[in-house]
Amino acid sequence: MKQGLFVSFEGPEGAGKTTIIDMLIEDLKKEGFQAISTREPGGIEIAEQIREVILNKNNTAMDARTEALLYAAARRQHLVEKVKPALEAGNVLLCDRFIDSSLAYQGFARGLGIDEVLSINQFAIEDMMPRVTFYFDLDPKIGLERIHKNDGREVNRLDLEKIEFHQKVREGYLIVADRYPERIVKIDASRPLQQVFDEAKGKLKQILIPTP
């Protein structure tokens, strides 16, 4: 059976994930790869509806466990409807956020516990994990400045959290990256865009076209 490559991109707000994914897709297609991008929460109708509930600025009463469960529910539906079929069709699938976002944001920053959040997500994803995860590491202050300069970008309920929350998100990511060094590749996202792109592209190509 044909099997594609599942790659996820992680990092705090404004780290450059979406921008780099778009650049990689263009580059992969030029080089003849079958490649698609998607995002979490979202990527398909039901998950986009869940996204609207989670990220709506008016839903300030949302309980942290409810939030974690909604992300896991959106993930499940997206996995079944989009990720699995795309991989079975042989695509390189670049996913803007996946399980590590839940571990860093809900598990660590919200204080629910990384292992507890991992466990509800294991129910959602069974054993389906990315082959590689690019973690874009950045001081959240820089990321938030970038998104506030970007007029076209919606500001959502999580963006409005205090800077201390976003700092905890980064701390959570660093713990998760240390826990899974065989899967998570850390990339310094504070550098100019072209440098970040070159590094991500180089590492992705090593997986797609391994050199002996």
Ligand SMILES: Nc1ncnc2c1ncn2[C@@H]1O[C@H](COP(=O)(O)OP(=O)(O)OP(=O)(O)O)[C@@H](O)[C@H]1O
């Ligand atoms: N390395 C970089 N240096 C400077 N600006 C950058 C860099 N990477 C991205 N940007 C700019 O920062 C803004 C946020 O980038 P982008 O939307 O790709 O981040 P993101 O990680 O997907 O954010 P979020 O998760 O919050 O949606 C955009 O305006 C983008 O052009």
Ligand SMILES: Cc1cn([C@H]2C[C@H](O)[C@@H](COP(=O)(O)O)O2)c(=O)[nH]c1=O
């Ligand atoms: C998947 C996932 C996401 N989040 C947070 C991270 C961001 O604040 C938003 C998504 O917005 P983006 O502009 O598309 O990056 O949701 C989270 O807290 N937990 C998750 O599992």
